[in-house]
Structures are given as C-alpha cells and as structure tokens.
Amino acid sequence: MTTFSRRILRPATLLLLLPLASATSTKLYRPAAPLQGAQPDPQVLAQFGLYNSPKLQAYITQQGKRMTAISDRPGDYGFTIVDSPVINAFATPDGHVYFTRGIMAYFNDEAQFTGVLGHELGHITAQHGKKQQRNSILSSILVGVATIASPNLLGRIAQPAAQLVSLKYSRGDENEADQLGVKYSTKVGYDASHMANFFQTLERTEAQSGSSTPTFLSTHPNSADRYQRVKQLAAQAQQSLGKRTLTVNRDSYLRSIEGLPFGDDPRQGFVESSVFYHPDLKFRFPIPSGWKSQNSPEQFQMSEPNGKALLAFLGVGGSSLEEAAQTLAKKIGITPGNAQRTTINGFPALVFEGDQQASQDQQSTPAHVQAYIIQDGKSMFAFVGLATAATFGTYAPQFASAAQGYQRLTEASKLNRQAERVHIKQAKTAATLSQALTANGVPSKRLEEEAILNGMQLTDRLPAGMLFKVIGQ
Numbered sequence: 001m002t003t004f005s006r007r008i009l010r011p012a013t014l015l016l017l018l019p020l021a022s023a024t025s026t027k028l029y030r031p032a033a034p035l036q037g038a039q040p041d042p043q044v045l046a047q048f049g050l051y052n053s054p055k056l057q058a059y060i061t062q063q064g065k066r067m068t069a070i071s072d073r074p075g076d077y078g079f080t081i082v083d084s085p086v087i088n089a090f091a092t093p094d095g096h097v098y099f100t101r102g103i104m105a106y107f108n109d110e111a112q113f114t115g116v117l118g119h120e121l122g123h124i125t126a127q128h129g130k131k132q133q134r135n136s137i138l139s140s141i142l143v144g145v146a147t148i149a150s151p152n153l154l155g156r157i158a159q160p161a162a163q164l165v166s167l168k169y170s171r172g173d174e175n176e177a178d179q180l181g182v183k184y185s186t187k188v189g190y191d192a193s194h195m196a197n198f199f200q201t202l203e204r205t206e207a208q209s210g211s212s213t214p215t216f217l218s219t220h221p222n223s224a225d226r227y228q229r230v231k232q233l234a235a236q237a238q239q240s241l242g243k244r245t246l247t248v249n250r251d252s253y254l255r256s257i258e259g260l261p262f263g264d265d266p267r268q269g270f271v272e273s274s275v276f277y278h279p280d281l282k283f284r285f286p287i288p289s290g291w292k293s294q295n296s297p298e299q300f301q302m303s304e305p306n307g308k309a310l311l312a313f314l315g316v317g318g319s320s321l322e323e324a325a326q327t328l329a330k331k332i333g334i335t336p337g338n339a340q341r342t343t344i345n346g347f348p349a350l351v352f353e354g355d356q357q358a359s360q361d362q363q364s365t366p367a368h369v370q371a372y373i374i375q376d377g378k379s380m381f382a383f384v385g386l387a388t389a390a391t392f393g394t395y396a397p398q399f400a401s402a403a404q405g406y407q408r409l410t411e412a413s414k415l416n417r418q419a420e421r422v423h424i425k426q427a428k429t430a431a432t433l434s435q436a437l438t439a440n441g442v443p444s445k446r447l448e449e450e451a452i453l454n455g456m457q458l459t460d461r462l463p464a465g466m467l468f469k470v471i472g473q
C-alpha cells in the first residue's frame with residue numbers, strides 16, 4: 001500500500017494516468033536536447049504524492065544542485081521526495097531524481113545520502129535512460145497503477161505485476177552509476193565509502209521483507225562485489241585528493257529526519273481485516289474477500305486475485321450525482337445507461353452501467369462497467385467495477401457489497417490511528433544498540449528491524465552521547 005490522501009477529492013487527475021497504459025511514447029529521450037527535468041513528473045506525484053516537508057525538500061534540492069554543478073552533464077535538474085514508505089530512489093532521463101521518504105529514513109548520514117544522490121545523478125549524466133523510453137521507465141516505476149481510464153485495462157490487470165517491472169538497469173549501468181556516485185560525492189567533499197555501507201543496509205532490508213514492491217535493489221541490481229568495489233573506488237578517489245578531510249555529517253543528517261513518518265501512513269487510509277478505513281475522510285467500506293488492494297493518492301484499487309475483475313474507488317468532481325456520473329462516464333469512456341437513484345447507508349447515491357469501447361489494441365478486451373456514485377457531504381466518491389461482459393455477472397455482487405458497505409467511520413480506534421515516526425535519541429550512557437533500543441521502549445520483536453534502520457548490529461556499542469533512531473508514535 002502506498003497512500004490515499006485528501007487529494008482523492010481532486011477531480012481532474014484521473015486523466016493523468018491515461019497515457020501510461022499506452023505503449024506509444026510521445027516524449028522519447030533526445031540526447032541532443034537540453035535536459036529539462038526541473039519539475040517533478042505529474043504521474044509520479046499522482047502515484048506517490050509529494051512528501052510534505054519544505055525543509056527536507058529544500059535540503060535535497062540544495063545538495064542536488066550543488067552536485068549537478070560539478071557533474072559531467074550539468075542541467076536544470078530537479079529533486080523531489082515522494083510520500084512513499086518503500087525504500088527507493090530513481091531518476092527519470094529528463095533529469096529528475098526522486099527519493100522516497102522510506103529511503104530518507106534509512107540513510108544514517110549525509111555521506112550515504114550524497115552517495116545515492118550521486119548514483120542517481122550518474123544514471124542521468126551517463127544517459128542510461130536513453131535506452132528506455134520515458135513512459136516505459138515511468139510505467140515500471142508506477143507498477144500497479146491500473147489506469148481505470150484505459151480501454152485495455154483488462155489486458156493490463158491480467159498480467160502479474162512483476163511483468164510490469166521493466167525498469168532495471170543493467171549491471172554495467174549500475175557499475176557506472178556507482179562509479180559516478182563515488183566521483184561526484186567525493187568531489188563535493190563527502191566520504192564515498194559510506195555509500196557502500198548503505199548498500200549493505202539495503203541488502204539487509206531486502207532479506208528481511210518479502211515485499212514485491214520495487215525497491216532500490218530490484219530496480220538497481222546489485223552485484224556480488226558491489227560493496228568491495230565501491231569501497232575500493234572510494235579509497236582511490238580519496239587518495240587522489242591527498243589529505244583533505246571528508247565530510248560524513250551523521251548527527252546533522254539524523255536531526256534533519258526527526259519526526260519523519262515511517263511505514264504506511266494510516267491517515268491516508270489503511271486496510272484491516274478486509275475493510276478499508278480512511279480516518280481523515282471518515283469513511284469505511286469492505287473489500288471483496290480474498291481480493292488484493294493497493295492505495296494511492298488517486299484511487300484505492302481492489303483486484304480479483306487472478307486479475308479477472310477490478311474495483312476502483314476514487315473521488316469524482318461534480319456538484320450533483322448526475323454531473324459526477326457524466327464526468328466519470330466521460331473519463332472511463334462509456335455511455336452511461338440504466339441510471340438509478342438510490343441511498344447507501346443514508347448517503348444519496350446513483351448507480352449506472354455501460355460498456356467501454358473496444359480499443360484498436362488487439363490484446364484488449366472491452367470491459368463492462370458498473371459504477372456507484374456516492375454523495376458524502378460536498379464530496380462525490382465513485383466505486384467503479386469492471387469485468388468482461390462474459391464474467392460480469394459473477395463479480396457484480398462483489399462490486400455491490402463493497403459499494404453498499406460504504407459508511408461513516410465512527411470507531412475512535414480507527415479515527416485516531418497515527419503514523420509511526422522516526423525519532424532521534426541520544427545514548428545516555430555507553431550501551432549496546434540492543435540495550436539502548438530496549439531502554440527506549442522498542443519491543444524485542446522489532447529490535448532487528450531497528451538495528452537495520454540504524455545501519456548497525458544489535459551488539460554494536462554506542463558511546464554515551466551517540467545519536468540513534470527509534471521508531472515510535
């Protein structure tokens with residue numbers, strides 16, 4: 001799950017997802033053109049949301065611009081932190097580098113951050129992206145976005161998600177990006193050997209989680225000798241500098257991420273026992289039993305395990321149910337029929353059906369659609385169920401029970417759910433990391449997770465006064 005923010009109310013954004021589904025790219029990478037990646041891509045923001053911290057955004061922009069200036073290919077690049085708990089960083093070939101708030105939580109000093117920044121900038125300056133169309137890179141970053149506006153929806157959702165992960169740099173490109181990361185971070189004055197340490201942290205997180213979400217190591221393949229290689233490159237780069245002191249900035253980095261949300265943010269919606277809860281928007285509804293779900297700022301999407309049916313929940317614009325229905329029908333490309341007014345748990349609602357037009361794409365199957373629009377105060381929400389005409393009857397009852405289960409969220413325990421956060425603590429006396437974490441209330445089952453977060457072993461000793469991270473409310 002990623003996020004489902006208040007921006008669900010924004011009506012126009014669904015269209016942004018449309019071009020992703022089509023294989024035809026309009027923006028091919030042109031090496032000769034000046035790179036113009038200053039602004040974040042609307043599709044990336046639609047999927048993840050912007051991480052709302054002007055201070056941290058300003059920090060990475062400042063570091064990014066400083067490194068861009070000494071790089072092999074200066075340009076008007078941009079740097080953005082997206083609101084995702086996944087541990088990843090990626091670059092689009094037009095010159096924009098994205099960090100997730102998840103990866104920001106896992107860096108343990110500025111030298112580690114700067115090394116990864118240099119690595120991503122290296123993918124841009126060495127033009128690794130030119131081998132892939134912009135859209136194919138984006139669609140692999142945005143894996144799982146099902147684009148309900150797409151006529152070839154069923155073709156897409158029928159594919160296992162893994163097949164959509166086409167963004168994977170070659171080992172050769174990775175080695176070159178590592179080399180450039182070392183070069184650039186050394187050039188701006190940081191100790192690049194810390195980048196190698198961070199790759200070890202990444203390996204430990206991968207080993208611990210069974211997540212299928214693309215993370216740094218799945219999109220930037222690791223080589224067996226990566227750690228040694230980066231250490232060596234760093235030593236060589238530092239030798240050529242002579243005796244200059246290299247920056248690490250552990251304490252200042254850690255202080256800068258105090259309070260950073262950690263993991264999923266339940267304020268933006270969360271799933272528990274097959275129910276979707278949205279504390280900020282104060283509603284809940286059931287998810288069809290056994291279905292998979294995925295949350296994004298644009299929509300909450302539920303899919304039948306084999307991809308044979310999809311149910312999307314999203315915000316729609318309009319001041320009346322009829323107007324919202326027209327807007328939605330237009331966006332998903334159907335002519336609405338059988339429209340009927342109804343009431344769902346006290347909320348005025350409208351139900352209609354239609355068929356998506358067949359597309360020119362040979363592989364696509366036209367979908368039959370049933371939509372429920374619900375008026376909740378000034379907001380209009382839609383449940384959009386899709387299946388092929390032949391199987392629609394099988395899934396219609398599941399679409400109906402989710403939509404008809406929409407109700408006001410009143411349980412305090414769900415309404416008050418808060419995200420966990422990274423807190424920076426100081427060791428009062430010399431102690432092992434295990435002792436220091438335990439003294440700060442970390443339960444034993446989470447000790448290893450927090451050791452990885454700290455880039456340390458539980459048996460490592462902290463001198464008095466040393467800073468370390470603790471996850472808490």
Ligand SMILES: [Zn+2]
Binds near residue numbers: 177219221
């Ligand atoms: Zn890479």
